[in-house]
Amino acid sequence: MAAVRLLVLGVIRRQQPTHGYAVRRELLSWRAxxxxxxxxxxxxxxLKQLTAEGKLETLGTESSAEGPGRTLYELTPDGEAEFRKLMDxxxxSVDMEELGAAIAFMDALPRAHILEKLREQQRHSAEIRDGLLAMKPEFPDRQEPPHLPDMLELWSGVFANLTGWTGGLIERLEAGEYRTTD
Incomplete structure (x- = not known):
């Protein structure tokens, strides 16, 4: 749910004031x-939960020729703080949904801050990869399930790929790619 909260807050932040259908349409265009x-x-x-928590404020209803009126939303100061917290x-994160949502809104943060967080993510991914590789038995052990080495190799490969991908993104950011707040 954290990724969905971040996506909803981020789209509203970019388009505010906006309505739920516009958020949905935007996320569909991203194939989210x-x-x-x-x-x-x-x-x-x-949208309902964030409004109930005071992270979003309703600004009334916009009429629509395609159906019932649409409730307009904008971020409150608490919503902005929640957005920043979820971005960090x-x-x-090594969760693909959360990391993907953050990548979509990197332009909302200063470059140095993004780089600091991504380096932390890269270190964490590498630690997980190394930990998985360290668990892989060198010789088949009759006491362990036969699929264990393959599972450990699969997951260490996933984290090796994430570590490398993050390194590439860091390089692109350092080279000035991506617009940021600074």
Whole structure:
């Protein structure tokens, strides 16, 4: 749910004031449903929850020729703080949904801050990779399940790939790619 909350806050932050259908349409254009759980129900649930928590404020209803009126939302100061907090968590995450959501909104932060968080994420990914490789038995052990070496190799490969991918993103950011707040 953290990725959906970040996506909803981020889209509203960029487009405010805006309505839930516009958030959904924007996320559909990113094909977010293929890499997150950002389905229509979860988007509207997040809108309700964030409003109830005081992270979003409703500004009334916009009329629509296509159906009922649409509630307009904007971030509150608490919503901005929640967005920043979720960005920091997601930029260091090894969860693909959370990290992907943070990458989508990197332009909301200063470059040095993004680089600091991504380096932390890269170190964490490398530690996980190394820990998985260290668990891999050198010789088959009859006491361990036969699939264990393959599982450890699979997961260490995933984290090796993430470590390398993050390194490439860091290099692109250092070279000036991506617009940031500074």
């Amino acid at each position: 449903e293929t890499w997150t759980n950002a389905k229509p129900g979860s988007i509207y649930h997040a 968590i997601a930029l260091v």
